[in-house]
Amino acid sequence: MYLDRDQMLVVLNALPDPVFVLTETGLYAGLYGHADPKYYHDAKDLLGASVRDVMPAEVAESIMEHIQEALHRNGLLKVEYPLSSQQVKGLENSAGPGGTLWFEGHVQPFPGLVDGERAVIWVARNITRRKQLEDELLEASQTDPLTHVANRRRLMEVLEFHFGAYRRYRHPMALIMFDLDHFKQLNDRFGHLTGDRVLRCLCDLCRQDLRENDLLARFGGEEFMIVLPSTTAERAAQTAERIRTHISTGVAAELDEELNVTISLGVSELLETDTSLEQVIQRVDDAVYQAKDEGRDRVVVNAAG
Structure with missing residues (x-):
């Protein structure tokens, strides 16, 4: 037929x-x-x-x-x-x-x-x-499920990209790391659910002080990193100070006046002597520890190679 x-x-x-x-x-x-x-x-x-x-x-x-x-x-x-x-x-x-x-x-x-x-x-x-x-699947694979900021995997991808751009074209990039002060005591006093709310609120406040092309990522636990393309350590330190001030007052105002939430921040930038990402990450991590040793709730810049 x-x-x-x-x-x-x-x-x-x-x-x-x-x-x-x-x-x-x-x-x-x-x-x-x-x-x-x-x-x-x-x-x-x-x-x-x-x-x-x-x-x-x-x-x-x-x-x-x-x-x-x-x-x-x-x-x-x-x-x-x-x-x-x-x-x-x-x-x-x-x-x-x-x-x-x-x-x-x-x-x-x-x-x-x-x-x-x-x-x-x-x-x-x-x-x-x-x-x-x-x-949606790609977004889920690159996002921290609690805070909805970038996860560590996405952070490392972005850092690798900017490190390559710096090595080829000397495009500057600064890095901020911050850690919540006395987060264990906060969890012990108010409970882990409140601790989770603090982390989410902190990220919301932090994003208000960042540019569209900056990346906020959860590095682990209560540690976070911010990637700032086309930025020097000096400019990044100004951003870090704005974030520190905003969080020291903003979390309590948003969630509970009894919450005393502060952060310690470290700042560094890519240097000509850097041969790997680990070097700049180590510098910014050392700066956070210095900020804690000096009394917390402050910004420390570590721009030395």
Whole structure:
């Protein structure tokens, strides 16, 4: 049994994902599949239009490159790409999901010519939910579950990146380490649940004094580190002092007036003599111990090689 043309169109239009026929010059020559408005916008108005006319230049050029690559390899090409209806002329006000969506495109040559041109079949599958799950898993693998700041693994990745940039281009980077003073006594007096609340509050207050590209990470227990790109030890010491002052008053104001929470901070920076990250980490750790020896609730800078 063979299906006639009308029956084949019924089958094609019942497909769950949209199927585009795109010519070598970027014309939308065909559109099939079921445009479920929960996952896709109705793109029938694109038929006869050019990719370059309806897409932003950089998006259009990327699509054209994928078309050429599929034709050149004469086989299936898989690509992942983000796109929103606001980027496509004619779809701005159409029904469909909002925001930027992620698609997996299956692109392969069309057997024969379409209007005298070589063409490809482009199946677009919405993978936005999968991308969201991947991002959530990545975030979870890099985040401390209690304080929701970066964990030690993420910290070391960022430090390695900045250490490499310093070794190649001498881009400065400063490091702050701080430790809660008398945290064991706080836990013993108020309980571990209060101790956890203090750690979370401390991180919230600390982030208020940091720039967007600074990284706050939990180094272990009640120890935290802050990575400050493009910053010298002198500038980092000013940031550390703001954080010290903020926390010494802010935690009690946020949680309980009876809480007396202070921190001891150490500051250092990358030096030309550093051959490993361990050296700058050791310097900043030594500075924290010095701050504690000198009475706690203070900032100590250790910029010596």
